[in-house]
Structure formats: structure tokens, C-alpha cells
Amino acid sequence: MVQNLNIIKIIIKFASDNSFILKFAIMEEYRRTVEAYAARHENYLFHNEGNEHALIIFENIFKNANDTIRIAANNLCNSEVVDRKEYVEPLIKFLDNGGTLRILLKVAPDPSNEELKKGNCLYRALFNHEAYKKGAIQIKSGEGKCFHDSEHKEIHFCTADGHMYRIENDIVERKAICNFGDEVKTKEIDDLFDRVFDSVHHIVNLGVYFQ
Structure with a gap:
């Protein structure tokens, strides 16, 4: 999770003018988090x-x-x-x-x-x-x-x-x-x-x- 957050920070720094890339990165992080919680049946x-x-x-x-x-x-x-x-x-x-x-x-x-x-x-x-x-x-x-x-x-x-x-x-x-x-x-x-x-x-x- 920490590594993924660091990746997002890098994208924010170098792509601050490209909202599409930023939104994509955030959505992919959301997807990975949801997949992990769903697989574990997390409450x-x-x-x-x-x-x-x-x-x-x-x-x-x-x-x-x-x-x-x-x-x-x-x-x-x-x-x-x-x-x-x-x-x-x-x-x-x-x-x-x-x-x-x-x-x-x-x-x-x-x-x-x-x-x-x-x-x-x-x-x-x-x-x-x-x-x-x-x-x-x-x-x-x-x-x-x-x-x-x-x-x-x-x-x-x-x-x-x-x-x-x-x-x-x-x-x-x-x-x-x-x-x-x-x-x-x-x-x-x-x-x-x-x-x-x-x-x-x-x-x-x-x-x-x-x-």
C-alpha cells in the first residue's frame, strides 16, 4: 500500500497538468484496494x-x-x-x-x-x-x-x-x-x-x- 501511494505522489508531481493521468492513477489505487478487501471479505x-x-x-x-x-x-x-x-x-x-x-x-x-x-x-x-x-x-x-x-x-x-x-x-x-x-x-x-x-x-x- 505504501509503495502504491508513493507511485501516486510521483505521478502528481510530474503530471500536475494532466488531470486524466492523475484520475487514472487514483482510480487504479481504488480498484486495487477494493479487490483486496473483497477477496478477504473484509468488514x-x-x-x-x-x-x-x-x-x-x-x-x-x-x-x-x-x-x-x-x-x-x-x-x-x-x-x-x-x-x-x-x-x-x-x-x-x-x-x-x-x-x-x-x-x-x-x-x-x-x-x-x-x-x-x-x-x-x-x-x-x-x-x-x-x-x-x-x-x-x-x-x-x-x-x-x-x-x-x-x-x-x-x-x-x-x-x-x-x-x-x-x-x-x-x-x-x-x-x-x-x-x-x-x-x-x-x-x-x-x-x-x-x-x-x-x-x-x-x-x-x-x-x-x-x-
């Missing part, structure tokens, strides 16, 4: 903001999950995060290894959404996966209903394997907190998700979009 609270931070967190949740991933989102249809390879590829690999995926949407995607027509669309990858045919991928819509925090702000979240979570409490700026080793908090979220998921009856049929 440490991360704060993250923006698309790139979100991708790093999601990628490491998916890469370190083995059993069940739960996702609560709006319509899970965007090119900024969800349809990026850093999101799709580790999630598909998780399914390849026999994992179960449960998704609860605020609203189902509109069939006319341009994102659904792209080759890298997450939903297309899920629809074509054997896990979807076997029922290991379940997707439901709350038909406008969603999760809120204590201030009644809409939140999105993802959990995995009973000890990892990312809670997005600012869905515009993608500000979130996450932890790779908090069993207590993750169980609370999972229990809430499962109660709501089991009470929702609107199943999202991906065949509507891709057949």
Missing part, C-alpha cells in the same frame, strides 16, 4: 460515487459471489454501468458457476428502449444463458413501487452471499456505501428484499424483448 465500509466507482464495486461483488445475488434497481437498462463488460462478464461467470440471481425492478424496461437492441445488453446475455431456462434467474417488477430510505429517498442495492452489499442512496449521482464482509447488515437487506420479492407477482419475461 469495511466503502463510500463510492459515480459510474466508474460503481463498476469497480459491482465487478468485485460478482467475482467474489458463489451462491445468490440480489439486485433492486429501476429498470436495470443503461449503458453507463449495467451494459458495460465490467458488469456483464463477471455476472455471467457467476451464473456459469451455478449461482442464483434475483432481480426486483421498479419498472420493467420499455420494449422500445434502444439499450435493448444493443449486442452488449445485460438482459440479452441473461435471456441467452442456460440459467434463465432453468429458473436460476428470476426477474420481477414492482410496477412503480420501489425501496426507500428513512428520508423516503429512493434507493437501489445489490447483495451477495449473505455478507456483501452496495446501497445506492443517491441514484442520480450514484453515491453509495458498500461492504464485503458485513453479515448483519446484509441479512437485514436480504430479509427485506425476499419479503417484498415474494409478495410481487409481476414476472418480467425476457422473451418479450428477444424472441
